[in-house]
Amino acid sequence: MGALIKYEFRKSWKMKGLVLCFTAFFELLFLLGIWRLNEDLLAASCTGLVLTTICGLFLIGVYGIHILSKDINTKQSYMLFMTPNSSYKILGAKVIENCGSVLVSGVFFIALSILDMMLLVVRYDDVQGLIDLMSVAITGDVGNFNYQGFGMACFDGVMGWVYLICLGYLAVVICATLLKGNRFNGLLSFVAFLVISLVVNHIHDAIYGDLYIYSMTRLISNVGFYALLTLLFYLITAWIMDNKLSV
């Protein structure tokens, strides 16, 4: 499994390196802005950091789905499937590497943002207004904000993305197996992706209600819900690969 994970990382390290470079660049701008108390620089760097976080996590996930598609639809598939590893291990390595990267990046970005916010609080006296605004955005109330809650809310978002990546894996595998040879297999698997995500959304709302209520218990339970879905989609995808995939 270790070797599989190593080679999965090898396939995508350039993309991750690029995201890291952008983050480092905007973080340097942010620190410069803090040092010089330059609000223009701070605004630009914060925007850059937020965009890098969102785009970075999105790109890492989507690139992982692209790699799986390439690994089962091109001749490079032999590199994986001629080795004495089951589909469960092969997909498991991809899930661990890609979703792990998203999780680690997510935690990294969360930690960085908390650190940057703390720096802002220390450097600026009037930053409380901004914190209150974030508090309203996240918790729905002024004064409810705390760093643990903020971290968990972000982690909830990251786990929601991790489950969607696994759903993307399932769609790609359905396209290459059950729909193979169909003229519209790409479109149909995308429709399957949308339908399943809508169904999951309905199930989520049926369990938790469609109103967003901020509480730590709710956030932890949400993370658990997405973790369960990630596991479920991994098992279904690996089973299809094991029984239906011909490369």
Add this chain to the structure above:
Amino acid sequence: MLESFEVTKKFLGKTAVDGISIKLEPGHIYAMLGPNGSGKTTWMKMAAGLIKPTSGVIKYNDQPVGVSSRNDIAYMSTEPYFYDWMTVGDVGKYYEDFFKDFSMEAFDEMLQEMDLEKKLKCKELSSGMLAKLKVAVTMARDAKVYMLDEPLNGIDLLARDEVLNAIIRHAGEDKVLLVSSHLVEELESVVDYAIFINKSHLAGVYEVEELRQNQCISLADKYREVYGAAEMGGTC
């Protein structure tokens, strides 16, 4: 022992392999012969566990081929399949990471014989060099079964000799070697048995020496007879 029981593979209405039953025993080199599209590659991929048969089963040592049989079966595809970012050295390292029977020393030796440098990038190799690399990395395994799909394709005459020598070197009492090729004449001196596949069906399995001695016919002429409907042979 590798054995195929009534194996059939259908792709969207097209039958690529139809009810093929063959038995490959250790200690022999087999040639799998047939025109393009006859089903040789599909059968080999099924035996390597890359494709699942529509019906029938292929067994290695009485167990259906699958994940564990890949430890003992070394398959070389006719198409290049290495990752673009790999160098020749990375390919060897990759095999070393995944196959316990891979020998880096044997790989290095074969690279030297085939005049390939480890630092070369796979995507920059010519088709001939890629073919040599595929053979080198596959034969550097100490596998029980070797299946080489068109190993002589795209390589020059001298390199062909090197490939054929590597095949002979790996022949042993406990090994099965299966080679598919269109270059029947070149295989004739190397193989013990010839498996003819025609239009997805097994057209026959012949012992090459028996063909020469008793039927007074070369493997190439037998090929012409099977596929060209020409009557060959005569007095020895």
